[in-house]
Amino acid sequence: MMHWQIFKAFFRVGMLGFGGGPSSIPLVKIEVVDKYKWMSNEEFQDVLAIANVLPGPIITKVAGYICYQIKGWLGVANAMVAMILPTAVIMTILLALFTGFKDLAWVQGMSAGVVPVVLVMLAILTIEFLQSAKAVTTWAFLIPFTIGMLIILEVLNIHPAIVIAIIIVISLLRKYKVRGGST
Amino acid sequence: MIYMEIFLAFLIPGIIGYGGGPASIPLVEREVVDTYGWMTTGEFAEVLALGNSLPGPILTKMGAYIGYEAGGVLGSIVAVTASVLPSLVVMILLAALLYKLKGTNKFSTLTTLIRPVIAILMGVIVVDFLFNSLEVSGGFHTIFLIVIAFILLQIVKIHPAFVIMIGLIYGALFIR
Secondary structure (H helix, E strand, O other): OHHHHHHHHHHHHHHHOOOOHHHHHHHHHHHHHHHOOOOOHHHHHHHHHHHHHOOOOHHHHHHHHHHHHHHHHHHHHHHHHHHHHHHHHHHHHHHHHHHHOOOOHHHHHHHHHHHHHHHHHHHHHHHHHHHHHHOOOOHHHHHHHHHHHHHHHHHOOOOHHHHHHHHHHHHHHOOOOOOOOOO | OHHHHHHHHHHHHHHHOOOOHHHHHHHHHHHHHHHOOOOOHHHHHHHHHHHHHOOOOHHHHHHHHHHHHHHHHHHHHHHHHHHHHHHHHHHHHHHHHHHHHOOOHHHHHHHHHHHHHHHHHHHHHHHHHHHHHHHHHHHHHHHHHHHHHHHHHHHHOOOHHHHHHHHHHHHHHHOO
């Protein structure tokens, strides 16, 4: 019974959430707090806060954690399948069909026409990331830091995993806040 | 060992992408296009375009398709598992500890420092896409579509799926 509810709830989240996981969080809240009342709004906010502490996709952590609370590991598996599988299958089928017609001139035109559009979407996302960093620090820190990181990542060609791992270690070891020009 | 490669290609974005699935996109591009060469920049843009027009979490959709391209159905399962499972398991196992840490400023420091890194990685893909488009479609179509897409997305605020559709139709009709 409960498993069927979990399946329905996260199937809806997966099929109705446009714009990637983070924009689907309100949909999870509607299912989990408003509709099925598996937790209170405060508990949901707490789950969201700890999901933001960890790296990795947000929506799968939130959904997985909530379902673990109510139905254990089987609940987790159920929610993941319900949320991920339908759109993953649709995506694979559509792209496989598309690949089959790849030699046609107009299909090649389509794949060329989509690149500038995706470029703009990513550019907007890039600016949003910088703005959200700006919201908690100053330009005086952010600009030199960003330029420094650009050099490390693109000129020195250090793998981003190494850069991010170092940042994680440094921020966990430090006891004081980052403010102003120090790195 | 293709499955091991797929696993690593999605494990790294899954465990270092700070800020949810979309933040992992540049990390996936780096592995898939640069490190393993499973697809070109243009093909990656197509996958991203379709991923943005369909509902559901973005990283898992990308993983499902790219994993399938590189290693069939099993590859698809491996990619999705690698991108989702590690961070989820950590969250479930360490929840009690994380509750204690969530208010401390260590994590706000962390997020502040990682966002510019993600922004740079995304900015680099934007430049990649730009050069790719200039090469394939030429300057006129590229600039025209960038301007139109920007106006529709940021000023008129039409749903991204429709803007992608416009790009597809424009391309089918005018880009040769």
